Each structure stands twice: as C-alpha cells, then as structure tokens.
Amino acid sequence: MRNKASTTLTLVLLTLTLVSTTYSDDLIDQTCKKTPYYELCSNIIHSNPATPGDPKGMVVIIINYTVANATDTLNFIEDLIKKVTDHELEHKLTFCAESYIPAIKYVLPQAVGSINRGNFGFANYSISYAEKDIVACNKKFTGNQSPLSSRNGIMLQLLDISAAILKILLNG
Secondary structure (H helix, E strand, C coil): CHHHHHHHHHHHHHHHHHHHHHHHHHHHHHHHCCCCCHHHHHHHHHHCCCCCCCHHHHHHHHHHHHHHHHHHHHHHHHHHHHHCCCHHHHHHHHHHHHHHHHHHHHHHHHHHHHHHCCCHHHHHHHHHHHHHHHHHHHHCCCCCCCCCHHHHHHHHHHHHHHHHHHHHHHCC
16 A cells, blocks of 8 residues: 555656646746847756746856856956966956956845845846946957957856846846
8 A cells, every 4th residue: 555655656746846847947948038048048047956946046047157157267367367478468358357356256146145135126237237347358359359258258148148037027
C-alpha cells in the first residue's frame, strides 16, 4: 500500500514540477521577447539555477549577471592599463575603469535593492545612469580603436534588457 501511495505522490510531484517549469519557461519567453535581445535574455535566465517566477526575479538575475560582466570587464581594463605604454590610451582606459567601478559597487546593487523594495522607477534611473557611463567610456575612443568596444557593447545590451524588463514592471 505504501509503495502505491509513494508512487502516486512521486507522479503528482513530478507533474507539478513539469507544469511549474513549463509555466516558468513560458513566462521567461514572454518577458524576454519584450526585450531588444531575446536570445541573450533567455539564455542568461535559463542558465541561472534560481529560475524566477516573475519579471522582478528575472531582472534581478539580469542585473546580477551584468555586475559579474562589468567586474570581468573592469579586471580586463586594469590588466590593459598595466601593459599599455601609450599615455593617451592609458588615460582613456583609466576613465573607463572609473566608469565601471561605481556601476559595480553602487549603481547596479542599488538597482537590485530598489527592485526588491518595489521601487522600479529608481531602479530604472540606476540602469540609465550606468548606461550613460558606458556610453561616455565608448566616446573616449574614435572609430574602432577601442579595445573595449565588444565588452561595452555587451554591457549596453545587458542594461537594455534590464531597462526593458523594468518597463514591464513599471507598466504593471
């Protein structure tokens, strides 16, 4: 009798897990389709073991991923600064490092805190602020001279995804 009850319970739990996963996957797809970079959004959220059940959780995952990406880029910039002999390039890279540091330490964590408190407007402001700093970094370089162009491009895509999901939350 216990084996039959145990088997039934296992089947019910498995069914609930599958239904929950399908609902979550559908919500992720619906949300990511409203961003400018569906594939990037979907891949980041699906690769996170803490799959969220709502856009609020999704944007937190994206922002945390953005912080990790920004930290990696800052380390890359610091390594370049150590190796560069051109003082003008060193100055530009230093400017960019100084743009990434506040985003990593203050601006993006502040956005996550604002989201957790339901203050999506301030979170959106924080994302815009970080975006302006990355754009300012890009403007230090002319043409395709920037050793950071692809990294800054990814950063801007991540911030655009965050802004799009925040817009969904703001429009409730």
